[in-house]
Amino acid sequence: DAKTTQPTSMDCAEGRAANLPCNHSTISGNEYVYWYRQIHSQGPQYIIHGLKNNETNEMASLIITEDRKSSTLILPHATLRDTAVYYCIVRVLYNAGNNRKLIWGLGTSLAVNP
Amino acid sequence: DAGITQSPRYKITETGRQVTLMCHQTWSHSYMFWYRQDLGHGLRLIYYSAAADITDKGEVPDGYVVSRSKTENFPLTLESATRSQTSVYFCASTLAVTYNEQFFGPGTRLTVL
Numbered sequence: 614d615a616k617t618t619q620p621t622s623m624d625c626a627e628g629r630a631a632n633l634p635c636n637h638s639t640i641s642g643n644e645y646v647y648w649y650r651q652i653h654s655q656g657p658q659y660i661i662h663g664l665k666n667n668e669t670n671e672m673a674s675l676i677i678t679e680d681r682k683s684s685t686l687i688l689p690h691a692t693l694r695d696t697a698v699y700y701c702i703v704r705v706l707y708n709a710g711n712n713r714k715l716i717w718g719l720g721t722s723l724a725v726n727p
Numbered sequence: 728d729a730g731i732t733q734s735p736r737y738k739i740t741e742t743g744r745q746v747t748l749m750c751h752q753t754w755s756h757s758y759m760f761w762y763r764q765d766l767g768h769g770l771r772l773i774y775y776s777a778a779a780d781i782t783d784k785g786e787v788p789d790g791y792v793v794s795r796s797k798t799e800n801f802p803l804t805l806e807s808a809t810r811s812q813t814s815v816y817f818c819a820s821t822l823a824v825t826y827n828e829q830f831f832g833p834g835t836r837l838t839v840l
Contacts (some may be wrong), residue, residue, distance in 0.1 A: 656817050657756030657770070700769065717769030
């Protein structure tokens, strides 16, 4: 079962920041939050990940609440090419920590409008 | 071309037939994965492989067989296809289990009639 919940869909104006929320209230202390996106008819693409601290890279920023029960992915200046389904994912450990797997949710369909 | 490729991109088959989906990566990544994507579900892991000749089951392995005789190839076989296996299948690879990013192929859309 998915460990994350996200809005089904969101809209954003081109050039504005897109803020995509995610709830992961049952996350454990050693489980990371990952974000991937999937542009129509393509394979998913990694965006960013984090554990406790906020993270930023060339694509996006990830803000994780202090209690780690939720996070927000921020695309600072959305473009039409950012229209995609965005997945908030929890990476869990199993086999005594020797293996890791991604637990995918249903994602948020983001439409960036001109 | 460098990267991860899947073939065929589209496949229609009939119930009971054997089907093999191919996955090839040029990065020499150790880990490879097979996922399926269905409406109403997130991506679900079918099988994964940590290296050549090492494979393990994921969340939904029933009805599927994998092999990995070479690092760069990870074929997925449906031994006797069923309609419930109609789905989009994605192959992915990553350098190591501790590596953060999985690289996905373009997917194979399989329809079982």
